Amino acid sequence: MELHVTPALTLLREHHLLDHTKNLTDFTATSVSYDSRKVTQGTLFFCKGNFRPEYLAMAKDQGAIAYVAEQEYPAGGDLPAIIVNNEQKAMALLGAAFYGFPQNKLQIIAITGTKGKTTTAYFADHILSQTTAKHVALFSTLDRVLGNGPADRFKSDLTTPESLDLFHDMWVAVNNGMTHLVMEVSSQAYKKFRTFGLHFNVGAFLNITPDHIGRNEHPTFADYLHCKEQLLVNSQTCVINAETDHFTDVYYTAKATTQPEDIYLFARHGADCTLPDGLTLDFEYRNDLEDLHESEFELTACSAKAKQLQLDHRYITSVPGDYNEGNAVAAIISAGLVGASAADALATLGHVHIKGRMEMQRTKHHGTVYIDYAHNYASLKRLLAFLKRQTDAGKVTVVLGATGDKGISRRQGFGKALSEEHPDRVILTTDDPGYEDPMDIAREINSHIDHNQVGKIEYIMDRPAAIKAAIDANQNGDIVVLAGKGEDPYQKIKGVDTPYATDSKIAADYIQEIEN
Ligand SMILES: CC(=O)N[C@H]1[C@@H](OP(=O)(O)OP(=O)(O)OC[C@H]2O[C@@H](n3ccc(=O)[nH]c3=O)[C@H](O)[C@@H]2O)O[C@H](CO)[C@@H](O)[C@@H]1O[C@H](C)C(=O)N[C@@H](C)C(=O)N[C@H](CCC(=O)O)C(=O)O
Numbered sequence: 014m015e016l017h018v019t020p021a022l023t024l025l026r027e028h029h030l031l032d033h034t035k036n037l038t039d040f041t042a043t044s045v046s047y048d049s050r051k052v053t054q055g056t057l058f059f060c061k062g063n064f065r066p067e068y069l070a071m072a073k074d075q076g077a078i079a080y081v082a083e084q085e086y087p088a089g090g091d092l093p094a095i096i097v098n099n100e101q102k103a104m105a106l107l108g109a110a111f112y113g114f115p116q117n118k119l120q121i122i123a124i125t126g127t128k129g130k131t132t133t134a135y136f137a138d139h140i141l142s143q144t145t146a147k148h149v150a151l152f153s154t155l156d157r158v159l160g161n162g163p164a165d166r167f168k169s170d171l172t173t174p175e176s177l178d179l180f181h182d183m184w185v186a187v188n189n190g191m192t193h194l195v196m197e198v199s200s201q202a203y204k205k206f207r208t209f210g211l212h213f214n215v216g217a218f219l220n221i222t223p224d225h226i227g228r229n230e231h232p233t234f235a236d237y238l239h240c241k242e243q244l245l246v247n248s249q250t251c252v253i254n255a256e257t258d259h260f261t262d263v264y265y266t267a268k269a270t271t272q273p274e275d276i277y278l279f280a281r282h283g284a285d286c287t288l289p290d291g292l293t294l295d296f297e298y299r300n301d302l303e304d305l306h307e308s309e310f311e312l313t314a315c316s317a318k319a320k321q322l323q324l325d326h327r328y329i330t331s332v333p334g335d336y337n338e339g340n341a342v343a344a345i346i347s348a349g350l351v352g353a354s355a356a357d358a359l360a361t362l363g364h365v366h367i368k369g370r371m372e373m374q375r376t377k378h379h380g381t382v383y384i385d386y387a388h389n390y391a392s393l394k395r396l397l398a399f400l401k402r403q404t405d406a407g408k409v410t411v412v413l414g415a416t417g418d419k420g421i422s423r424r425q426g427f428g429k430a431l432s433e434e435h436p437d438r439v440i441l442t443t444d445d446p447g448y449e450d451p452m453d454i455a456r457e458i459n460s461h462i463d464h465n466q467v468g469k470i471e472y473i474m475d476r477p478a479a480i481k482a483a484i485d486a487n488q489n490g491d492i493v494v495l496a497g498k499g500e501d502p503y504q505k506i507k508g509v510d511t512p513y514a515t516d517s518k519i520a521a522d523y524i525q526e527i528e529n
């Protein structure tokens with residue numbers, strides 16, 4: 014991999030990003046980086062984000078060959094400088110060019126939505142693994158999978174990686190022989206132009222509800238919606254859950270750049286989705302059977318183009334929850350559009366397990382414990398509604414907290430979901446408090462709970478102690494829901510990712526301790 018200055022400048026000019034250059038030489042970059050600590054001889058260095066000039070001085074000392082920035086920095090001295098009007102966009106374009114546009118060698122399914130991205134990505138990944146004999150890369154919030162070797166699978170730090178990391182990882186995946194990629198695209202990725210210039214074969218839009226609005230994320234819901242919709246603008250074929258809020262806005266955004274023939278709409282049979290004049294669904298699914306372990310649904314093509322995909326079938330998924338049927342349908346259609354068959358989906362959807370998503374632990378005498386990543390109004394409400402439907406008689410205990418410094422609206426959302434679904438017992442606890450006091454956060458959640466609707470409410474700030482207290486009092490037929498943290502192995506406290514054993518491990522160890 015390398016990048017010569019001439020094509021780099023041409024690319025920037027073509028996208029109207031180049032402002033001017035300084036001290037330019039005829040250079041060829043042999044690496045690219047936005048982190049001075051990783052700069053080596055010949056690196057093209059990008060000054061982005063909360064950048065400080067001393068990082069540029071360090072990059073220069075370590076052998077940077079040139080830098081790209083939105084302004085000239087004295088710290089760069091006589092280092093060649095490419096000054097652009099949008100650093101993040103420039104970085105994405107030059108990153109793709111440096112790694113030889115690896116996206117062109119992959120069939121890419123990109124997934125967005127407030128909830129269900131990870132689940133849908135895992136469903137699609139499993140289906141396509143069957144189709145391609147395991148030649149699928151996966152970029153998800155949980156894992157990044159670039160190949161089939163042990164070193165090719167690692168934990169993600171962001172849902173959608175920074176552009177240079179994104180194109181680097183695609184390049185590795187291509188070198189590992191991967192032919193397909195399934196990736197989650199967050200709204201922040203569009204806000205920060207991490208995927209600028211990237212076009213997807215299929216873009217799936219699952220749903221949108223207010224979330225990620227706050228100081229470091231989106232200033233307004235309109236901005237959040239706009240960023241999420243960009244996925245459709247950048248996809249050749251769009252798959253949209255017609256039950257999403259703001260459907261009309263979402264659909265017409267897709268239609269602005271994609272022919273209606275390449276837009277596939279799906280919804281649950283009988284769902285209350287009002288489609289604009291003339292629009293009809295391409296797929297419907299109807300639930301036949303659901304329990305706490307799996308669900309079974311029938312998928313039916315309604316339009317001629319949908320029938321061509323030959324995906325009509327009765328499917329079983331191993332991830333329970335009615336909302337996961339919609340996620341599975343999005344995955345089946347998206348995978349079908351890049352070559353998967355109904356048989357591939359049938360062979361795999363019954364065997365998908367996703368860490369921290371509807372994980373179930375059974376006990377001998379203390380009922381059942383569910384660990385789930387539900388951490389906003391929509392997901393908590395749907396989770397509790399589903400679990401309540403499945404466990405008519407037993408008591409429901411919910412253990413949860415809300416994050417500090419971000420997603421402030423979640424506190425009110427939790428209060429609302431708890432009031433609407435009225436569990437018997439709620440233990441308010443700690444969940445990534447950041448620089449806030451977890452007790453204050455818990456009190457704020459409590460202030461949004463309608464106390465006529467919810468049973469007992471307690472505060473236990475030590476999360477492991479809260480989990481243990483919930484399990485202690487649980488009896489057979491009852492359920493405990495450990496919400497919000499999923500598989501997170503840390504608590505974010507005052508700027509430090511403090512190791513945390515995970516909700517599943519704490520629960521499993523405690524069940525073992527008290528029952529053996
Ligand atoms: C607001 C935002 O997008 N922040 C991201 C951004 O930060 P940043 O550009 O300001 O970088 P920084 O870490 O503050 O450092 C500034 C620059 O100096 C460089 N540096 C730093 C130190 C040094 O010694 N030398 C040096 O060169 C850094 O490499 C960086 O380029 O770039 C960093 C990677 O380069 C990200 O880690 C960081 O994500 C933060 C941590 C984050 O949590 N972002 C969340 C909001 C996010 O993006 N979440 C979404 C999911 C949520 C959703 O669904 O929308 C996601 O996609 O994960």
Ligand SMILES: Nc1ncnc2c1ncn2[C@@H]1O[C@H](COP(=O)(O)OP(=O)(O)OP(=O)(O)O)[C@@H](O)[C@H]1O
Pocket residue numbers: 126127128129130131132133154172219220336337339340369370371385386387388391392393395396
């Ligand atoms: N389609 C859906 N609608 C509502 N809630 C859902 C849906 N799918 C999943 N959930 C809930 O949201 C939680 C997170 O699911 P998942 O990780 O698949 O979503 P995500 O979009 O990747 O989330 P995040 O952006 O928070 O990482 C699940 O544990 C479940 O409680």
